[in-house]
Amino acid sequence: MRSRRHRIAVMAAVVFVFGLVVREGNRIYYIEPPFATLLDTSFENFTAVQIGSFKTSMAELLIIDLAYKDAQTQRISINRRMVSGERNEIFITELAMLVPANITEAKHFDTSQLRVDYRKLNGVGQALVAPPFLMGSLKADKESVANVLVIGIGGSQLNNFIHYNFPRLNITAIELEQPMVDMAKKYFGLKEDANQRVIVMDGIKFLEEAVEKGLKYDAIFIDVCPTRFPRELTVMCPIPPMLDERVIRQIRQCLKESGTMISKMLVFTVRVVEESEEVLVCSGEKVPKERFNLDLLLKSKAKFYEDLGVRT
DSSP: OEEEEEOOOOOOOOOOSSSEEEEETTEEEEEOSSOBSSEETTOOSEEEEEEEEEEOSSOEEEEEEEEEEOTTTOOEEEEEEEEESSOTTOEEEEEEEEOOTTGGGSSEEOGGGOEEOTTOOOHHHHHHHSHHHHTTSSOSOTTOOOEEEEEOOTTTHHHHHHHHHOTTSEEEEEESOHHHHHHHHHHSOOOOBTTEEEEESOHHHHHHHHHHHTOOEEEEEEOOOOSSOOTTOSEEESOGGGGSHHHHHHHHHHEEEEEEEEEEEEEOOTTHHHHSEEEEEEEOTTSOGGGGOHHHHHHHHHHHHHHHTOOO
16 A cells, blocks of 8 residues: 655644633643633634533533624624533544524523534544545535445544535544434544444554455555644654554455545644644555655645635
C-alpha cells in the first residue's frame, strides 16, 4: 500500500486551561464552568450552555451548545460540542445546529430541542471526508453505491454528513462505547436505516472478523480517539493499538485495491500551534500517483465542497 501524508487541515492551538476556549473567525472566547442549562438570548457576542452529560468507560463527557451573536445582524448561530469533562478545551465532535429565526422572542431558550444542520461540516471534518472522493475511491454522485467503514463515531459528524449527501452509500459504523452511540442519536442526529448501521464492538475485533469474512471497503475512516485526554499523552489519535502492524495489515486487507483509508491524527507537541491535527491518507496501488499532488488535492477539495454547497 502506497502512503502519502499531507497536512490538509490544521486546527487552532489547544490552550491548556480549565475552561472552554473557542475560536470563531479571528476571535477567541473563553468561558468557565459551570455552564447555564438554558440560553439567555440577550447575551452579547458569545456564551455556552450545557444540555447534557454522560459517562464512558474512561471519562465523563459533556454536551455543550456554543452560541454566537453577529454584532451587526444580531443573528444567533449555535454549534454543539461533545467535550471532555476534565479538559473542556478539547472537543470530540462539533456540529452546526439549525436555529429558528425567532429564537430571540424567548428570553430563555432550551437549545436541546434544536436539530442538526446536516449540510454543514467544520474544517477538520472536511479534511477527513474529502480524500476518498478526491482519490476516486468514492464517486461524488448522490446515486453512487459503495461500501464505507467508519471506525469510531464520536458524535457521528463524518457519517452524518456522508449519509446526508450520498444516501445510497452503504455505511457501517463501529463504536466501542454504547453510551457514545446513545448520545450521538440523542444530541447529534445519528440515524440508522437500510444504508447506515452502527455496530457496538471493538474496532480491532471487527477488522479481524472482516478479514476472516473477506469483507472489502471502498473507503475506511479511522477516527479512534480516547474519551480521556491525559496531559502526559503526546499522541491522542489514533489510539496506540490502531498503530500495531497487525492491525494496519488488517486494514489493508479490508481495503479494495482502488480504496482509500483516512485516519485522524491528533498530536500534541511543542509546535502544537502548527501541528495539532493532521489527516493521514493512504490508498491502494490502483489509485493514480498523480492524485497525491498536494496542490491538486487542495483545489479538488475546494471544488468538491463548492459543488455540495459547503463553505470551506
